[in-house]
Amino acid sequence: MDDHWVGVLSNIGVMSFLALSAYLLLLTGEISFGQQAFFAIGAYAAGIGTALWGWPLAAALGWAALAGAAAAVLVGLPTLRLHGLYFAIATLAFAEMVRILFEMWRYQVPIDGELLGPDGADGFRGIRYVFESNIEPSQYLAIIYALLGAVLLGFLLLERSRLGVSLRMIGEDPELAELNGIPVKRCKVLAAGLAGSLAGVGGGLYAHLTTYVEPRTFDVMLGVHSLAYGLIGGLGTALGPVIGVAIDISVLESVRMFAGYRMIVFGGLVALLLIWRPRGLLDETVVHALKARLRSACRCVWMSARVGETRR
Amino acid sequence: MLEVDGLVTAYGKIEALKGVSLGVERGGITCLLGPNGAGKTTLMMTIAGILRPRRGSIRFDGADLVGRTPAQIVAQGVALVPENRLVFPQMSVRENLLAGAYQRSDSGEIAADAERLYERFPRLRERREQLAGTLSGGEQQMLAVARALMSRPRLLLMDEPSLGLAPIVVDEIFRIIGELNRDGTTLFLVEQNAHKALQVAHRFYLMEQGRVTFSGTPGQLAEDEVIQRAYLGTRRAAV
Amino acid sequence: MIDFVQNTLDGVMIGSSYALLALGFTLIFGVMRRLNLSYGPTIMIGAYLGTLLHVDAGAGAAAVAAATVLGAALAGVYVERLCFAPMAAGAGIASMVSSFAIWMQLEQAAILVLPRHTYAFPPLAAGAPLTLGPFLVRLDHATMLIAAAALATGVYLVLHRTRFGLGLRAIVGNPVAAHLVGVDVRLSTLAAFALASAVGGVAGYLVLAVDQQVTPMFGMWATFKGLIAMMLGGLGSIPGAILGGLLLGAIEAHAQWYFGPHIRDLVTFAVLFLVLVLRPTGLIGEAPPAEAAAYGRA
Numbered sequence: 001m002d003d004h005w006v007g008v009l010s011n012i013g014v015m016s017f018l019a020l021s022a023y024l025l026l027l028t029g030e031i032s033f034g035q036q037a038f039f040a041i042g043a044y045a046a047g048i049g050t051a052l053w054g055w056p057l058a059a060a061l062g063w064a065a066l067a068g069a070a071a072a073v074l075v076g077l078p079t080l081r082l083h084g085l086y087f088a089i090a091t092l093a094f095a096e097m098v099r100i101l102f103e104m105w106r107y108q109v110p111i112d113g114e115l116l117g118p119d120g121a122d123g124f125r126g127i128r129y130v131f132e133s134n135i136e137p138s139q140y141l142a143i144i145y146a147l148l149g150a151v152l153l154g155f156l157l158l159e160r161s162r163l164g165v166s167l168r169m170i171g172e173d174p175e176l177a178e179l180n181g182i183p184v185k186r187c188k189v190l191a192a193g194l195a196g197s198l199a200g201v202g203g204g205l206y207a208h209l210t211t212y213v214e215p216r217t218f219d220v221m222l223g224v225h226s227l228a229y230g231l232i233g234g235l236g237t238a239l240g241p242v243i244g245v246a247i248d249i250s251v252l253e254s255v256r257m258f259a260g261y262r263m264i265v266f267g268g269l270v271a272l273l274l275i276w277r278p279r280g281l282l283d284e285t286v287v288h289a290l291k292a293r294l295r296s297a298c299r300c301v302w303m304s305a306r307v308g309e310t311r312r
Numbered sequence: 313m314l315e316v317d318g319l320v321t322a323y324g325k326i327e328a329l330k331g332v333s334l335g336v337e338r339g340g341i342t343c344l345l346g347p348n349g350a351g352k353t354t355l356m357m358t359i360a361g362i363l364r365p366r367r368g369s370i371r372f373d374g375a376d377l378v379g380r381t382p383a384q385i386v387a388q389g390v391a392l393v394p395e396n397r398l399v400f401p402q403m404s405v406r407e408n409l410l411a412g413a414y415q416r417s418d419s420g421e422i423a424a425d426a427e428r429l430y431e432r433f434p435r436l437r438e439r440r441e442q443l444a445g446t447l448s449g450g451e452q453q454m455l456a457v458a459r460a461l462m463s464r465p466r467l468l469l470m471d472e473p474s475l476g477l478a479p480i481v482v483d484e485i486f487r488i489i490g491e492l493n494r495d496g497t498t499l500f501l502v503e504q505n506a507h508k509a510l511q512v513a514h515r516f517y518l519m520e521q522g523r524v525t526f527s528g529t530p531g532q533l534a535e536d537e538v539i540q541r542a543y544l545g546t547r548r549a550a551v
Numbered sequence: 552m553i554d555f556v557q558n559t560l561d562g563v564m565i566g567s568s569y570a571l572l573a574l575g576f577t578l579i580f581g582v583m584r585r586l587n588l589s590y591g592p593t594i595m596i597g598a599y600l601g602t603l604l605h606v607d608a609g610a611g612a613a614a615v616a617a618a619t620v621l622g623a624a625l626a627g628v629y630v631e632r633l634c635f636a637p638m639a640a641g642a643g644i645a646s647m648v649s650s651f652a653i654w655m656q657l658e659q660a661a662i663l664v665l666p667r668h669t670y671a672f673p674p675l676a677a678g679a680p681l682t683l684g685p686f687l688v689r690l691d692h693a694t695m696l697i698a699a700a701a702l703a704t705g706v707y708l709v710l711h712r713t714r715f716g717l718g719l720r721a722i723v724g725n726p727v728a729a730h731l732v733g734v735d736v737r738l739s740t741l742a743a744f745a746l747a748s749a750v751g752g753v754a755g756y757l758v759l760a761v762d763q764q765v766t767p768m769f770g771m772w773a774t775f776k777g778l779i780a781m782m783l784g785g786l787g788s789i790p791g792a793i794l795g796g797l798l799l800g801a802i803e804a805h806a807q808w809y810f811g812p813h814i815r816d817l818v819t820f821a822v823l824f825l826v827l828v829l830r831p832t833g834l835i836g837e838a839p840p841a842e843a844a845a846y847g848r849a
Contacts, residue, residue, distance in 0.1 A: 031644065078828045086831045089782045093824040100817045163785060220775070224651050226586070231648045260663055271649045275637045278645035285797030386733035394731060411721045414714070415733040438563055440843030463733060 006137045009208050012242075013144035017202025018222070018227035019241035020151060024195040026230055029171035030187050031084070037098040038068040041219035042203025044118060046100065047213060050129035051116050051205075051308050052109050057129055060192070061147075061204045068200020069193045070072040076192035080185065095223060102215035108135075123214035127207050144205055149262045151198065155238035156172030167191055232270060234282030243281060313498055314340040314359070314390075314467060321351075321358045329520035331368065336467065341489065341499045344510040345542040346519035352502040353395050355519070356369035356471045360392040361385040372467065375523035387415050395455040395472045395502075401445025405436050408444050411463030422526070430456045432488070450481035457488065461497075468492065470501040474508065486512055501538040508540040510535060518542065534546055553685050556668045558804040564692035565761075566800020567699035571754035571782065572777030573792035574703060578747035581787050582740050585643045589630045591774030592657040593748050594755035597623030598765050599661045601756070612673045612760070615788040619759075620752035627748025628658065631741055654770065661767045668766060674759035695757045700717040702753055703793060709746075709788070719743050723787070751777070779823055785833025794834060 022036045042064035049060030071279040079264075108117040117125040131141050132275055158164040166187050169177040178184050207213050225248070233244030252266055316334035321329040328351045331413045336342045346352050359370055361382040364388060370377040377385055385502045400408050411427065413422045430437035439447060444455055453473060473489070476480040486508050493499055493512075503509035510516065510530045518526035518541055526533065527540070572591075579587050600622035604610035610618070634649035674691065681688045710716035718739045723731040730736055755773055758763050777797070786797025799819065806818040826833065 026644075031647075082827060082831050085580075085786060086782070086827055088586075089778065090824055090827040093779075093827065095818060095822040096820045097824065100813060104813060203693075221771070228648045228651055231645060259633050261659070262634070263655040263659035264663075265660075267652040270652035271656075273636075273644075274645045274649040274652075278638060278642035360731060362727060381735065382730040383733040383735045386731070394728065394730050398725045398728035400728060403720055407717065407720075409688070411717055411729075411732050411734075414718060414721070427560055459732065505734055 003137060005195045006141050008250055008253050010137070010141050010144055011063060011204050012246050013148050014202055014206045014209055015226070015229070015245045016148055017151070017198050018226040019245050020155070020231075020238060021195040021199035021202065022071070022182070022223075022226040023230040023238065024167075024191055024198065024242040026227070026235060027167045027171050028191050029174065029186070029232065030080070031088040032091040032195075032219060033088050033226065033227070034075050034093075034152075035195065035199045036220075036222040037075075037091075038072050038199035038220045039093035039203040039206065039222070040098060040102060040213070040215070041071050042068045042200030043207040043218075044124060045200065046204030047124050047207040048107070050118065050208070051113065051124075051127045052107075052262070057133075057143075058209065061131075061201055064200040064204030064311045065197040068203065069197035072196020072199075072273065073189055073193040076189050076196075080188045092220060092223070093283050099218050102218070102305040121215060123212055124207070125212040127211050127213070130208050130254030131211065140209065146210075150199075152238055152242070159238075163190070181275055191292065196294065224272070228270070232273065234277075234280030234286065236279070236282045236284040236287030240282045254291065290312070313466040314462045314500065315369075316355075316359070317369045317371075318417045319355070319358060319370065321354050321363050322366050322415055327366075328369075328522055329365070331367075331517070332522070332524055333479060334517050334524055334527065336498065336500045337515065338498055339493075340514040341493050341501070341512050342470055343513035344500070344502045345504075345506050345509060345514040345516060347541075347543055349521075350519045350520040352519055352532035353471055356392055356394075356469055356502060359385075359390065359469060379475065381505065383415065386463050386465075388467035389464070391460040391463045391467075392469040393453075393460045393471065393473060395475065397452045398446070399444040399452050399455050399459070401443065404441050405442055405447070406440045408459050409436075409462050409466055425462060425464070429461060432491070433458055449483070450477050453477060453481070453485060454488075456484065458484075461492075463523070465497070466500045467500060468480060469497065472502055472504060472507050473505065481548075482508065504542075506539045507535070510538060554808065554848060555805075557686050558808050560688065561692065561800050562801035562804030563797050564688070564696045564800070565758075565804065566753045566780075566797040567696045567779045569627045569703060569799045571699050571750055571757075572792045573780035573796045574706060574751075575747040575751035575754070576777040577787060577789060577792040578706075578719075578743055578750070578782045580781070581773065582743045583635055583646075585635060585646045586778075587630065587635070587744075588647060588774060589634065589654045589657065590627075590748070590751060590777060591772065592654045592770030592792050593626035593630055594619075594623045594773045595625060595661060595765075595767065596626040596657050597748075597752045597757055597769035598672070598755050598769060599619065599665060599767075602765055606670060607664070609741040611673060611675075615673050616753075616760075617797065619756040621747050623752030623755065624745045624749040627744050627751075628741065629653075630748075631744040632703025635744070636741070649746045654774075656771055658767050661770075670766075671767045672717055672759045672763050674763050681787070689761075691756050691761050695761060697755055698753065698757060702750060706746075706750060706824065707789065715739070726757060736785055754762050779819065781822060783826055783833060785835050788833070788835060791833050791835050798834070799809060 018035055018039050022032055022040065045067040046060040046064035050057060056184050075094050078088055082090055102118065103121040105118050106117060106120050108115045114126070116126045126132040166177065166182045169180070170184055170187055174184050179193045192197060227249065230241040230242030231244070232247060233242065234240030252262060316335070317333045318333040319329050320327055332355060344352055344355070350385060354363060358365050359377065361377065361380055362549070363548060365378060372388055372390060376390065409426045410422070413425070415420055430440070435451055436454055436458060439451065444452065447455060457473070473485050477485065482505065482516065489499060490512055500510070513530055515529055518538065519523050520541065576590055579590065601619040603614035604618050605615050630650060634653055634843040635646050638646045676690045676694045678690045680690060681693060718729065718734040718821055721732060721734050721758060722736055722739060726736060749775065755769070759769065778793040780799045781792050782795070783798055784791030784793065802819055802822055803815055806815040810818070
């Protein structure tokens with residue numbers, strides 16, 4: 001695989017964490033315009049971990065997840081009482097505050113005769129752990145996708161768990177969920193915390209992929225993009241947001257003939273897609289049908305195996 | 313006056329009306345009774361043009377209503393007082409009445425009609441500048457009826473006018489229904505209160521599970537059986 | 552004290568255009584119960600149409616203003632047709648994301664037509680500032696305030712004194728009931744969209760004429776200023792939109808004066824956050840209709 005595609009795939013993997021973070025909250029019926037804040041917090045936390053404190057990558061990513069989760073729970077407690085647009089705008093306000101604070105924050109430490117660390121609006125340069133540890137880009141790609149695979153597996157388990165069902169119920173109708181004895185508030189805070197940790201890990205991976213982070217990267221546009229990915233790919237399964245990211249980054253990347261018209265074509269396509277499928281490509285109905293087909297296919301294989309056995 | 317024939321209305325794959333046929337005679341009060349989920353509200357919403365039927369026809373004085381917009385149907389002279397009243401909560405009583413006359417442009421006549429309705433509903437006159445959202449349930453029902461009358465309908469559809477109201481208010485509503493009919497308005501109403509409905513109706517229909525299962529005049533079926541079927545459905549349907 | 556009054560004065564005057572932005576936003580939200588993220592970009596398209604006339608044909612202020620407003624209204628109609636009209640009830644998030652996709656599209660369209668980063672925008676009213684005792688009032692600021700007040704009054708009159716306005720308020724109150732009294736909801740919604748975008752176009756024109764330059768980023772700026780002002784004042788309330796806009800202008804002016812531009816934005820977002828958390832209905836918003844609060848699930 002050439003370097004270009006390793007880079008593209010790495011980007012898809014990293015952005016998928018952010019898209020899944022927004023998707024998780026969307027499952028509970030809440031729109032967040034602010035998941036990029038936890039992505040930023042994760043990026044700074046992990047960068048500081050390896051570059052300033054000399055931690056190994058795994059520890060730094062864990063710390064990024066923790067920081068993202070803690071921040072999300074902290075901001076979730078007052079804001080999750082709100083609903084719909086109120087919640088969306090509160091998260092937006094919070095995320096913009098975080099971005100501006102990072103633009104003002106300086107925490108520089110001399111490492112090997114060089115000043116490293118967050119430097120206000122100039123960002124945080126020299127997060128070189130991956131390079132210095134002789135991890136090849138393709139190896140780093142494998143790390144990203146191993147973690148992403150673990151997260152998707154987690155989503156698969158979540159969908160089958162009580163918590164997953166509770167979250168979808170809350171998304172459908174919070175009052176009804178409450179009446180059915182689901183602790184709505186607690187479930188939402190939990191979902192927000194998990195979503196924060198996902199964004200945090202994604203941010204940590206992102207910082208180590210690009211080796212530098214700038215506060216202006218984490219603006220509202222990033223947040224709205226991450227939300228849009230779920231709706232493009234589909235809200236029926238956790239694969240949806242990942243597909244959404246892949247469509248945005250890879251398809252656009254490869255269709256270079258559109259050069260100056262790229263967003264005109266893509267924006268129009270997304271608008272038409274949403275008319276056709278308002279809950280994305282892999283919406284609940286499609287996922288349900290696919291699952292049913294998969295199940296009957298499995299049953300066929302199993303049956304024919306049994307038939308084979310008895311014949312023998 | 314109104315002829316519904318073979319009407320099928322569906323929500324996705326689920327058919328709420330499975331071929332409904334019935335008629336409403338000019339000058340009379342026609343009642344539609346049936347248990348919850350029988351499709352009564354769906355029928356009303358389909359006649360009013362809010363829902364689009366999959367098959368069948370709705371003819372009103374010879375004109376086909378299927379495929380027309382709600383606005384065109386109001387212009388034809390059919391008005392619906394919807395279930396749960398649906399007044400405009402942030403508008404005053406006076407403005408709600410004005411909105412009822414949205415299709416009309418004869419402002420002098422509109423004012424005169426509003427004045428006549430204030431005569432009929434004195435409570436509304438008292439509260440004419442109050443926001444509709446602050447009215448009691450009974451007052452909101454009066455307002456919803458008055459609002460519908462502002463379009464000068466030849467046929468007034470009413471969906472569960474007594475829903476959630478105190479008995480004394482229900483009596484009041486049915487008194488008004490009788491009055492309106494004497495003054496020449498044709499009425500077609502959906503009711504849960506079978507006893508009250510049979511008192512005023514000239515003709516009634518029973519609807520169960522998306523189909524009309526009985527039609528006749530109030531004397532034709534014992535009230536007990538009507539009530540039984542209107543609330544619980546027939547045994548055949550329940551199986 | 553003089554500084555304080557002067558800052559408030561400046562802030563309120565700038566805030567008058569925020570109020571107009573919020574007013575357009577509130578109109579769309581009230582009628583649709585959906586968020587139009589493309590609101591600012593439609594205004595930007597109008598402004599770019601005006602700029603094109605200015606750059607290519609040397610059009611004057613009046614022609615540029617007319618083109619801006621008309622262009623914004625037309626772009627608004629485009630957004631409504633593509634992102635809102637075809638979406639079924641219950642697809643509120645799809646509309647919002649779709650309007651975001653169209654935002655990207657409009658931004659790139661603007662860059663294709665006028666590729667430089669900034670363009671000059673013709674000024675509104677040049678001349679020496681007026682003096683009011685110890686206070687100074689810029690002529691263009693004063694024009695902005697007067698124009699905004701006149702337009703807000705006009706919108707109020709349209710909503711409360713015309714048949715079209717009655718229909719719109721009926722849709723805001725209850726869309727099904729609006730259908731039942733005979734309002735052509737689809738047509739009225741489209742007209743409301745065009746009107747709101749035109750109001751935004753006026754706001755955009757006023758702001759740009761004071762700044763005397765335009766960039767494609769103006770779309771994002773206008774969406775977020777309008778959104779913040781609307782939420783500050785109270786969702787779905789027209790007096791709330793006006794108050795929110797004026798207040799946002801005043802907060803920005805003071806914070807800028809005392810702390811500089813960086814902290815200014817921080818203060819703005821902190822105030823917004825606190826208002827939402829402590830008083831979610833905004834400063835003078837009514838208790839929100841259930842659908843408004845729950846539009847996320849719609």
